[in-house]
Amino acid sequence: MNLRTLRVIEYNKIVEMLTTFASSPMAKRKCQRIKPRKDLAMIEALQQETRDALRRLNTQGNLSFAGLKDIGASLKRLEVEGILTTAELLDVASMLDLAATAKRYGENEGTSMTDTRRRSQEQIEEEKASNKMLGLSMNPDGTTCPDSLRTRFLELMPLEHLSREIHRCIISENEFADDASSGLKAVRRNKRLTNEKLHNQLAKLVSDTSKQTMFQDNLVTMRNGRYCIPVKAEYKNHFPGMIHDQSSTGATVFIEPMAIVNLNNELKELDNQELAEIEKILESLSAQTAAEIEYIKYDFDTLAELDFIFARASFARSYKGTEPIFNTDGIVDIKQGRHPLLEKHTVVPVDIKLGEDYNLLIVTGPNTGGKTVSLKTLGLFSLMGQSGLHIPALDGSRLNVFDDVFADIGDEQSIEQNLSTFSSHMSNIVYILDHVTPGSLVLFDELGGGTDPIEGAALAIAILSHLNNMGVRCMATTHYSELKTFAMSTPGVENASCEFDVATLQPTYKLMIGIPGKSNAFAIAKKLGIDDSIIESAKANIDSDTVDFETLIADLERSKREIEQDKADIARLKEDAKQLQERAQMKDSELSDKKSEILAKARQEASEIIEEAKAEADAAIRKYNKWTTNPSKADAKAMEAERQKLRAKINDLGRMNEEKRKTVKSDHKASDFKVGDTVHVISMDSEGTIMALADSKGKLKVQMGIISAALPPTDLLLVEHEKKKPQKATVTGGKSMNRMMNIKPEINVLGMTVDEATSLVDRFLDDALMAHLHRVTIIHGKGTGALRKGIHQFLKSQPHVKSFRLGEFGEGDAGVTIVEL
Structure with missing residues (x-):
């Protein structure tokens, strides 16, 4: 991609924003070097990495790379058997600790491949919708797409034994643990013992009461790394030893008493031994690190790359970016694209299409109407997408893989080269025409401007015709009416405009494809207070064909707005109707299930009654047979009592059936009801409202919440609000009705x-x-x-x-x- 386009499209600002999301110096450098790619497979691989990192951020939270330092120089020193410093070793250990954290993060993937054999298509669609909200891509069968980052995470080698050893030996950049080695432990123990002896000797000396007046201060100090006592200059001969320093006034000398010279010498020797032991420890740790250098280099490179990938994902999350769908057919379809450098709370989304029905899009309209923003949005989205970055647009937006993007935007007047604005633009356009291919994207801002309008328009038409004949995808902005006519009459070229509200003198920034724009110069001038006579005079200077053309544009613009509003209303109504139909079908299904449940319960109760009657009859027959076979044992009173008992049971069953019939029916006739009456629906144990009187079948239309049903009057009871509804109902509407009532x-x-x-x-x-x-x-x-x-x-x-x-x-x-x- 040519560098001038990257600059004028402001791709460099996108790179600067991306860099702030990286943590390590290596990842920041990768961000700064990011460039658009031309290979489709590479672009899709980069996009998948961004998508998978974004999904992990949404499902697992952030992965911090804050402790990752640049250890490249340290690794090179290890390759030539050099010894690392404590700071370098701690940086290696910190990197290995981060590798362990990253490995656990990678293994705890929020989603896994799911067995879908037992799931319905409806369940799969619901899961797709839920995963889409989290930025999770899925295959058509409902399984999640393979994670392109999983292998990177799994192949990390944290080398816990090495990081533990480094942390065991080195407490901080300036401190080693006593147990780092047996030699260091012994040296430090001897240092402590020697220090104790030395301090005891000095304490004994300075506490001698006969010599208190000889000391400047009753304390011990250090000079040149040796312990000394401050003695008044006039008493220096009373203390045999070495003088290491004196005060600025000369009144005090700092003497190392002869009694502790040997102890000081011993302490110095022990200091040297301690440094030697530390060197051995650093040499040992460096050797252990060098033995694992291949794994360490892999971890280092992998973590730097992961930091870069997650920076892209975090950047995408900051502007709610989505993964574009790439093609090599020259098709661009940006849905509700939002320019990422504009304030995200106020930026107006635009729809941009190119490459299907037309290859050239000519955008006209007033200044400050959003034409240049739309132009830059197309160019910037193409560059971002081909760099592996998500774009701030709706899911499903499509981008083409362009072999180069050319842009002539802004005022490039050059004083050094003595070029006017027009000359500068022409120089750039010459470069574009010399290097453009059918696979390029070309963006022109105010093509042909800066010169005579007639000649400029003619030149612009010639340039665009040349690009159109080559099959180049191009978007251009202009004020020239001639280009509007060119777009209307030329195959493969389409008009567009940025909507402008004349009533408020404010642009809406909405891009309308298919309608050329008006400059609205007269309307704006009138709104700002220019005298009507001046405006009318100006209109008189425009030929009638131009006036008619501008009027036609205004009519087309108004008609398009009305059609788009109608389409939006129709789409909304269709969606509402579809949802209502689906809910009605679902409720019909529920009612059918309730009906089946009621019938099954009734059959069960009938079956139980029959079984009970059969048992009673069988028992009575057995007793009767027993009495007939042995008349001597027949008891008339007992027989009569049994007969009365059977008759009572029969009467009880009759009364129960009569009560049920009374419970599930009413005595109302259709004429008893009027529209608006509140009724109790017996079969559903629910209240409703009469919406329509009886039809030809004698059924009344009753509305119960969102359910509407045609019911016979025998299933309805008038509800008087001052009375309670019936307390007992044998037949109910099932669990859903009980939920509704409670x-x-x-x-x-x-x-x-x-x-x-x-x-x-x-x-x-x-x-x-x-x-x-x-x-x-x-x-x-x-x-x-x-x-x-x-x-x-x-x-x-x-x-x-x-x-x-x-x-x-x-x-x-x-x-x-x-x-x-």
């Missing part, structure tokens, strides 16, 4: 996964609607926010949810969501 206005999903919570919330909202609740509360807690985001995403797709918000102070704050139905 529903609470809140649900607790704390600790659940997103899938578990949304499934439970879905059933809860259905019950709430049937129970005529208008507001409910979902308790999800604060935590990481993943559960809250998943629930909010689900609520956005529910047509019966009017609105929702986080709780306020006293309601549960961000730990709850209030839903209006």
Whole structure:
């Protein structure tokens, strides 16, 4: 890619932002050297690395590379059998510790290949939707895609034995452990004993009361690494020994008494022995490190590369980037692209298409309308995507692999070369035309500007025609009306404009493909206060064809806005209708299941009654046979009592059946009801409202929450609000109706996964609607926010949810969501 394009498209600023997300010096250098690639396989591999790192960030949290130092120079010294310093060895140990942490992070992958044989397609689709929210890619069968980073993590060699040994021996950069070696331990023990002797001798000397007046201070000090006592100059001859220093005034001399000279000498010798032992330890640790240098180099290089990959993922997460789909067919389809260098809270998303129905896109409209931003967005997205970076656009956006990107943007006037703005642009365009290929992307900002409008427009048309004939993908901005006509009349060329609100004199920055833009110069001038007579005079200077053309553009622009609004309304209505149909089918299925359940229960009860009757009859027949075979033992009173008992049971069964018939039916006729009456539906044990009078079959339309049903009057009881509804109902509508009648206005999903919570919330909202609740509360807690985001995403797709918000102070704050139905 040519360097000028990288500069004018501001790719370098993207690189600077990316670099801030890297931790180690090596990864920062990799970020600074990142460049767009031209090989599709390489680009897709880089994109997969970014995607897999982003998925791990979302599912497992951050992996810190803060302790990774540049040990390249240390490794080179080891290769020539050099000895490392304590700081270098600690850096190696720190790197190995990070390798161990990274290896555990890699092994604890948040998702794994899942056996899908026992899962329905619906379950797979639900899991896909959930994983999409977490940035997790999946195969068509519902299994997760292989992780491109897994091998890197698994092949790390933390060399725990080496890092433990380094940490055991070296406490800090300036401190070694006594147990680092037996020799160091012995030397330090001797140093302590010698120090004790020396201090005892000095303490005895300075505490001698007969000599107190000879000392400047009653203390021991050090000069030139030797222990000394401060003596007044006039008494120096009273203390045989070596004078090491004197005060600036000469009043005090620092004498090493002869009695401790040998001890001081011994202490110096022990210091030298200690340094020698430390050198041996450093030599030993360096040798152990050199023995593992191949593993250490692999860990070092791998961690630096992982730091670079996770920097790309963290950068993508900062602007909610997605992985683009690449092709080599010249097709670009950016969906809701947001320029990453603009304020993310105010940037207006744009849709840009190129390479399918047309190869050239000519964007017209007023200044400050967003034309150049749209131009740079296309170029920057292409460069970012081919560098392995995700783009801030909707999932499913497509990019082509361009062999080069050329851009002529901005004022490149050169004083040194004595070039005007037009000449500078032409010099750049000459370079582009000399190097462009059919596989290139070309971006022109105000093509043909800076010179006579007629000649400039003609030159711009000639340049664009040349590129169009070559099959080059090109996007150009212009003010020339001639280019609008050129786009309308030339195959492979399309008009576009950036929408501008004349009423507010503000651009909307929305790119509208298919409609040329107006300059709106007269409208803007009038809004700013230019006299009407001047504006009318200006209009009179424009020929009628130009006026008609501008009017046509305005009409087309207005028509396109209306059509787009109609399309959006139709799409929304179709989606609402689809969801309502799906819910109706689901409710019909539930009602069918309830009906089957009721019938099965009735059959079971009937079967039990028959079995009981058969048992009673069999017992009576046995007794009767016994009496007939042995009349002498027949007891008339007993026989009569048995007969009365049987008759009583028969009467009881009759009364039970009569009560059931009374319970499941009513005496109402269709004429007893009117629209708006509240009724109790016996078969469902639920309340509803009469929505329509009896049809040709004598059935009334009853609305129960979101369920509408045609029911006979015998299944309905009028409900008087001052009275309680029937207390007993033999036939019920099942568990879902009981839930509806006893529903609470809140649900607790704390600790659940997103899938578990949304499934439970879905059933809860259905019950709430049937129970005529208008507001409910979902308790999800604060935590990481993943559960809250998943629930909010689900609520956005529910047509019966009017609105929702986080709780306020006293309601549960961000730990709850209030839903209006």
